[in-house]
Amino acid sequence: MPMRAALALxxxxxxxxxxxRGAAADPTLPCERAADDVIDVDGMIDDWKxxxxxxxxxxxxxxxxxxxxxxxxxxxxxxxxxxxxxxxxGSKADDRLDLTLGAGKPLKLTLxxxxxxxxxxxxxxxxxxxxxxxxxxxxxxxxxxVELAVPLAKIPGWGPSVATLALTATLSDGDIPKGTAAExxxxxxxxxxxxxxxxxxxxxxxxxxxxxxxxxxxATADVDxxxxxxxxxxxxxxxxxxxxxxxxxxxxxxxxxxxxxxxxLLDLRGDASRVIAARLRQRGGxxxxxxxxxxxxxxxxxxxxxxxxxxxxxGDRRLTSTWKVVxxxxxxxxxxxxxxxxxxxxxxxxxxxxxSYQEAPAPDAEPIAVPWDDDRxxxxxxxxxxxxxxxxxxxx
Numbered sequence: 374m375p376m377r378a379a380l381a382l383x384x385x386x387x388x389x390x391x392x393x394r395g396a397a398a399d400p401t402l403p404c405e406r407a408a409d410d411v412i413d414v415d416g417m418i419d420d421w422k423x424x425x426x427x428x429x430x431x432x433x434x435x436x437x438x439x440x441x442x443x444x445x446x447x448x449x450x451x452x453x454x455x456x457x458x459x460x461x462x463g464s465k466a467d468d469r470l471d472l473t474l475g476a477g478k479p480l481k482l483t484l485x486x487x488x489x490x491x492x493x494x495x496x497x498x499x500x501x502x503x504x505x506x507x508x509x510x511x512x513x514x515x516x517x518x519v520e521l522a523v524p525l526a527k528i529p530g531w532g533p534s535v536a537t538l539a540l541t542a543t544l545s546d547g548d549i550p551k552g553t554a555a556e557x558x559x560x561x562x563x564x565x566x567x568x569x570x571x572x573x574x575x576x577x578x579x580x581x582x583x584x585x586x587x588x589x590x591x592a593t594a595d596v597d598x599x600x601x602x603x604x605x606x607x608x609x610x611x612x613x614x615x616x617x618x619x620x621x622x623x624x625x626x627x628x629x630x631x632x633x634x635x636x637x638l639l640d641l642r643g644d645a646s647r648v649i650a651a652r653l654r655q656r657g658g659x660x661x662x663x664x665x666x667x668x669x670x671x672x673x674x675x676x677x678x679x680x681x682x683x684x685x686x687x688g689d690r691r692l693t694s695t696w697k698v699v700x701x702x703x704x705x706x707x708x709x710x711x712x713x714x715x716x717x718x719x720x721x722x723x724x725x726x727x728x729s730y731q732e733a734p735a736p737d738a739e740p741i742a743v744p745w746d747d748d749r750x751x752x753x754x755x756x757x758x759x760x761x762x763x764x765x766x767x768x769x
Contacts, residue, residue, distance in 0.1 A: 395640070400563035402427045402540060412450045413468060414520045416511030421452055421584045429542065429561035433671045434458060434515065436546040436557035438470075442565055446617045449523045449565065453542060455486075457516035461547035462488040466555050469545040471517060474565075475529025475538055477592065486517040489763035505572040532593045532605045534616035536570035539563075574607060581622060590636040594647040597670035604670065606649055608636040613651060625666075627653050632664070639698050641667075641756055643712025648678070660687040664738050665696065666761060679762025681717055681739035681754060685732070690724030694742050700750045704753045707765040711755035718751035718767065739764050 398471075405424065408432060412420055421441050430437025439454040455471060461468050462480030462485060482502070485494035493510050495502045502508060505527060510519035525531045529755035530538055548558040590608035593646040596615065597604050610630040614622035625633055632654040638647035649668040654661060668675045685692040694717050701711040708714060719742035727745040734740035739762070742751040749766035757763030 401566040402440050402442050404442040404444040405568050406491040406566050407445055409445045414507040414509050414522050415522050416509040416518055418454055418518050422482055436559050438544055452520045454518045455516040459548045460488050460517050464547055464551045465553045466547040468547050471543040473541045473717040475528040477528050486520050532603050534573045534605050536572040537564040537566050542566050573620050577614045577620045581612050587641050595645055596647050599672050615670050615675050619673055621674050628656055641713050669691050682735055682741035683739055692722050692741055693720045708755045715754040
């Protein structure tokens with residue numbers, strides 16, 4: 374039976390504005406827009422003329438490097454030009470370049486240059502570099518250089534709204550043949566900055582009057598079926614925001630930010646898309662209730678699709694329910710063949726029984742399951758044909 378949750382949420386859609394810059398921002402490697410065929414990934418730097426470098430290691434001729442970046446609609450191109458008077462391989466302290474790129478679980482690339490009869494060695498996350506990552510290096514008169522082309526869609530944290538992505542580069546310079554320790558280690562840590570992109574996260578935080586430290590969740594996923602690709606979902610304070618080419622946010626119905634207990638993305642359709650879920654704690658009338666609220670999105674706007682209670686508390690009396698997302702096949706008759714469902718099951722009550730529990734069922738969410746119900750032990754929930762949460766009892 375379909376269930377629409379009457380959720381009082383304030384949704385604000387705001388056009389993107391230029392984000393204010395912090396006084397002590399991390400360094401940024403600019404990624405200028407380029408034509409798709411401007412770079413030939415061969416390890417050389419001749420086709421990077423006119424692209425301004427970002428320097429690490431100063432003027433040291435034996436341990437320093439320049440970073441450059443270009444970006445197309447689908448690819449980030451990065452070149453590292455290493456100055457090194459003695460390119461060393463075949464020792465315990467080989468010359469090596471380590472790059473990490475992206476957010477969350479970033480790409481971790483380790484590169485050893487090819488020298489004499491020793492072939493280049495390249496790994497991504499400790500494994501062989503996959504075919505989608507183009508990378509080549511070559512020796513140069515003053516050291517060595519490496520080029521790579523990374524599909525933007527493969528970079529964790531990237532999305533249409535993303536203006537910057539974290540990048541670190543570390544050069545380990547051996548210098549001594551058959552040496553056992555690096556003579557120099559040069560680090561650069563900052564961000565790729567995509568030309569023409571506004572930092573929507575900073576703009577959202579400014580609009581919500583929240584500091585960057587208020588962010589508790591930041592991930593990309595396909596939550597808006599009407600838009601191509603993935604969107605960025607951010608939780609900060611008592612807000613959840615969706616970042617596309619603009620941003621939308623909801624202010625959660627809690628008394629304080631600490632009552633936003635958890636935000637996550639759920640596979641509730643059984644496809645590549647996700648649903649936003651927030652576990653909240655609400656206080657009032659001498660009691661507390663916990664509930665899970667769910668959102669999807671359409672045309673860049675957040676759309677509340679339902680909620681369900683998982684906890685009630687009054688003094689030392691408690692009701693709780695467990696919940697989990699599971700395959701929908703066992704519930705096909707109840708749900709109309711939903712691929713994924715949420716199972717909510719009542720747990721033993723503390724201090725309450727059928728006679729003493731007098732609360733009316735919640736009007737704005739699927740009511741909490743009670744363990745003394747003779748007919749049901751909980752509920753199975755799924756996204757109904759109308760796009761909102763639907764519910765059926767889990768019978769005893």
